[in-house]
Structure formats: C-alpha cells, structure tokens
Amino acid sequence: MKSTVFAAILGVVYIVTMVTALHEPIPPPPHKDLVGNARWMVKFSNVSILATHSSFLDGYPFAQNKDVADGHFMEALSSGVPYVYASGMATIAKDFMKDPRVTMSYSAEFTHWCQDQGLDNDDPRCGKVMLSGEMEALTDSNEITWAKYGMFSRHPNTAHWPPSHGFTFYKLNIKNIFTLDYFGGATKHLNVTEYLDYKFQF
Numbered sequence: 001m002k003s004t005v006f007a008a009i010l011g012v013v014y015i016v017t018m019v020t021a022l023h024e025p026i027p028p029p030p031h032k033d034l035v036g037n038a039r040w041m042v043k044f045s046n047v048s049i050l051a052t053h054s055s056f057l058d059g060y061p062f063a064q065n066k067d068v069a070d071g072h073f074m075e076a077l078s079s080g081v082p083y084v085y086a087s088g089m090a091t092i093a094k095d096f097m098k099d100p101r102v103t104m105s106y107s108a109e110f111t112h113w114c115q116d117q118g119l120d121n122d123d124p125r126c127g128k129v130m131l132s133g134e135m136e137a138l139t140d141s142n143e144i145t146w147a148k149y150g151m152f153s154r155h156p157n158t159a160h161w162p163p164s165h166g167f168t169f170y171k172l173n174i175k176n177i178f179t180l181d182y183f184g185g186a187t188k189h190l191n192v193t194e195y196l197d198y199k200f201q202f
Contacts, residue, residue: 031182038129038179039198041106043070043078049105052095069150076200083147088166100134127181138169
C-alpha cells in the first residue's frame with residue numbers, strides 16, 4: 001500500500017515538474033552574444049508585436065500583438081524566422097497584401113525572464129530585438145509543415161480555426177535586425193546572415 005502511494009506521489013511530482021518545464025525557457029546567452037540573444041528571444045517568445053503599414057489608416061503604422069512560432073518551444077531546433085498564422089479576413093493580413101514591409105518586435109519580457117530577474121521591460125538588460133523585412137505567404141509544403149509544427153504546438157487552439165476563413169501561414173523574410181541587450185546603446189544593423197546561421201549550444 002505504501003509503495004503504491006509513494007509511486008503515485010512521484011507520478012504527481014513528475015507531472016508538475018514537466019508542466020513547469022514547458023513554461024520555463026532556457027536562460028539567454030551572455031549579453032555579449034548579441035546574435036545569440038536575438039535568436040533566443042525569437043525562439044522562446046510565443047507572441048510578437050507586429051507593425052504594418054495600415055490599409056485603413058492611410059499614412060499611419062498599425063501594430064498588433066500576434067501569435068508567433070519558431071519551432072517547438074522546448075526543442076533546440078529553430079530557424080530564427082518568425083511564422084504567423086492569419087486569416088485573409090484579418091486587418092493585418094490585408095496590410096500584408098497592400099504592403100508586405102513590416103517590423104516584428106520582441107522583448108525578453110515576453111518570456112517572463114526579465115520579470116524573474118527583477119528587471120523592468122525598459123531596462124537595457126531586458127533584451128529587445130526588432131526584425132524588419134517582408135511578409136511572404138508560404139507555398140512550400142516543407143515550410144508549411146514546419147510552421148504547423150511550431151504554431152500548433154505552442155498555440156493548440158489555432159489548429160481548430162475554421163478553414164472557411166482562409167487562414168494562411170506567413171514568414172518574415174528578414175532584411176534588418178535591431179537589437180539591444182545591455183547598456184551602451186543598440187546595434188541597429190545586426191548581420192542577418194550570422195543571425196540565420198546561428199546554432200544554439202544548449
């Protein structure tokens with residue numbers, strides 16, 4: 001009887017540990033590793049602030065928080081490329097079609113790391129990265145499979161959104177990277193090739 005109870009307790013502890021682990025990103029690289037920190041924020045963020053050229057407010061930018069994915073949350077595999085899932089009926093998708101140029105903003109605060117470290121979002125040590133480029137609808141089957149894998153694992157409800165609404169996967173073709181993760185000022189033009197080629201060392 002005692003062994004059965006003990007086994008049950010161990011099972012509960014194991015489940016709680018696993019659930020907690022799924023919500024705790026691996027700590028970011030040292031702040032001197034600008035490329036690594038940029039990739040870390042994109043990898044471990046489930047949302048981004050997506051800024052477009054508005055299709056309904058002529059001449060104004062328009063920003064919206066958007067579900068994003070770069071692979072499965074708790075796997076090292078990532079591409080550094082943000083993927084989003086949007087309906088053609090959505091305002092933000094209409095913006096893409098009018099002008100594909102966007103900026104996607106990330107903060108280490110989105111991962112809760114800054115809060116855990118007692119850092120305010122505006123503290124330079126709370127990392128930020130802004131990826132600017134052009135949104136592109138996915139057509140390649142392998143890319144769509146990868147986008148689904150990340151999006152549907154991080155945001156399970158999205159897998160059940162109505163097909164009749166014309167949901168499509170988009171990726172950002174990155175043209176510029178602006179990043180800040182410490183005192184001393186931002187890097188306004190991080191090397192895009194180095195960013196995309198970066199390999200995590202977990």
